Amino acid sequence: xxxxxxxxxxxxxxxxxxxxxxxxxxxxxxxxxxxxxxxxxxxxxxxxxxxxxxxxxxxxxxxxxxxxxxxxxxxxxxxxxxxxxxxxxxxxxxxxxxxxxxxxxxxxxxxxxxxxxxxxxxxxxxxxxxxxxxxxxxxxxxxxxxxxxx
Amino acid sequence: xxxxxxxxxxxxxxxxxxxxxxxxxxxxxxxxxxxxxxxxxxxxxxxxxxxxxxxxxxxxxxxxxxxxxxxxxxxxxxxxxxxxxxxxxxxxxxxxxxxxxxxxxxxxxxxxxxxxxxxxxxxxxxxxxxxxxxxxxxxxxxxxxxxxxx
DNA sequence: CAAAGGCATGAATAAATATTCATCGCATAG
DNA sequence: CTATGCGATGAATATTTATTCATGCCTTTG
Numbered sequence: 001x002x003x004x005x006x007x008x009x010x011x012x013x014x015x016x017x018x019x020x021x022x023x024x025x026x027x028x029x030x031x032x033x034x035x036x037x038x039x040x041x042x043x044x045x046x047x048x049x050x051x052x053x054x055x056x057x058x059x060x061x062x063x064x065x066x067x068x069x070x071x072x073x074x075x076x077x078x079x080x081x082x083x084x085x086x087x088x089x090x091x092x093x094x095x096x097x098x099x100x101x102x103x104x105x106x107x108x109x110x111x112x113x114x115x116x117x118x119x120x121x122x123x124x125x126x127x128x129x130x131x132x133x134x135x136x137x138x139x140x141x142x143x144x145x146x147x148x149x150x
Numbered sequence: 151x152x153x154x155x156x157x158x159x160x161x162x163x164x165x166x167x168x169x170x171x172x173x174x175x176x177x178x179x180x181x182x183x184x185x186x187x188x189x190x191x192x193x194x195x196x197x198x199x200x201x202x203x204x205x206x207x208x209x210x211x212x213x214x215x216x217x218x219x220x221x222x223x224x225x226x227x228x229x230x231x232x233x234x235x236x237x238x239x240x241x242x243x244x245x246x247x248x249x250x251x252x253x254x255x256x257x258x259x260x261x262x263x264x265x266x267x268x269x270x271x272x273x274x275x276x277x278x279x280x281x282x283x284x285x286x287x288x289x290x291x292x293x294x295x296x297x298x299x300x
Numbered sequence: 301c302a303a304a305g306g307c308a309t310g311a312a313t314a315a316a317t318a319t320t321c322a323t324c325g326c327a328t329a330g
Numbered sequence: 331c332t333a334t335g336c337g338a339t340g341a342a343t344a345t346t347t348a349t350t351c352a353t354g355c356c357t358t359t360g
Contacts, residue, residue: 004307004308004309022345022346022347023346023347024345024346037309038310038311039310039346039347039348040310040312040347040349040350041308041309041310042347043346043347043348043349044308044309044349047347050204050205052203052204053202053347054200054202055197055200060318060346126267126278128276128278154337154339172315172317173316173317174315187339187340188340188341189317189318189340190317190318190340190341191340192317193317193318194338196317197318203316203317210348301360302359302360303360304357304358304359304360305356305358306355306356306357306358307354307356307357308353308354308355308356309353309354309355310352310353311350311351311353312349312351312352313348313349313350313351314347314348314349314350315346315347315348315349316345316346316347316348317345317346318343318344318345318346319342319343319344319345320341320342320343320344321340321342321343322339322340322341322342323338323339323340323341324338324339324340325336325337325338326335326337327335327337328333328334328335328336329332329333329334329335330331330333330334
């Protein structure tokens with residue numbers, strides 16, 4: 001049997017990597033990853049992880065929490081990872097369209113002590129570091145997390 | 151027949167005023183308010199309004215996204231605004247449980263040039279100011295907005 | 301070792317939510 | 331006026347998700 005922790009890890013990973021519209025679909029993807037699970041268990045997992053089902057432009061989608069911020073930070077430009085000029089105390093990550101929430105909650109879930117929190121738009125994540133002094137270190141830390149697939 | 155617009159207004163109002171855990175409950179509350187609606191229609195309304203069902207410490211709860219009427223702000227009790235010690239570059243607003251989103255999006259919608267964006271949890275809003283220098287001014291500005299909503 | 305308690309789990313079932321399908325009222329074009 | 335189209339709606343139904351009810355596997359305690 002697969003450990004609960006590992007399974008939930010994989011669930012998060014899957015939810016971050018693509019659009020999944022319901023638990024049935026999730027069950028199938030887990031199966032492809034070699035993890036068999038009953039719908040009842042998955043429902044409980046989703047509950048524990050705080051996964052919520054919400055409507056999108058095209059159908060439904062399971063989303064992880066902390067995907068909450070809905071505001072769009074205007075005027076943000078930038079590729080990859082760079083610091084914001086505006087107040088020099090935040091980090092901006094550009095993602096593929098629609099993926100920002102995923103990246104943001106992935107970072108949240110890492111629970112980095114150097115990060116206070118994130119704001120995710122559609123294709124932009126704003127990361128608030130715990131300290132402005134360490135900002136370049138935090139950038140490196142994030143980059144390493146994002147480049148190494150879990 | 152009740153107009154769709156009016157009904158959806160009332161739905162928002164109800165969701166703001168108390169915890170509602172499922173559509174059946176919502177139907178009953180609407181009925182008490184003199185609005186009869188079939189579950190099918192309510193499901194569509196919820197979809198249009200972006201209402202989502204999420205787990206809380208105690209059971210389930212229907213929650214609204216973004217746009218929250220100003221009236222909610224008026225009803226806030228015991229709200230405190232304080233700066234975060236952690237990095238001295240953000241502002242924390244404590245709200246009643248479940249109201250943080252409302253406050254956050256209210257602030258967003260004010261479109262203050264001194265504010266980059268907000269992060270809303272369940273009862274906490276994190277406000278990111280455009281500049282750390284002006285942080286105390288921003289706190290004042292927010293306080294005035296929250297204390298005397300139009 | 302045996303007993304007891306606690307998780308984690310799946311099968312079956314219940315509950316909640318979404319969709320299909322038909323209809324109605326209203327507006328507009330002919 | 332009649333026909334046509336369209337959005338809103340409810341009843342019935344389908345789909346999805348949550349819960350109940352065992353059961354098995356650990357761990358702890360005696």
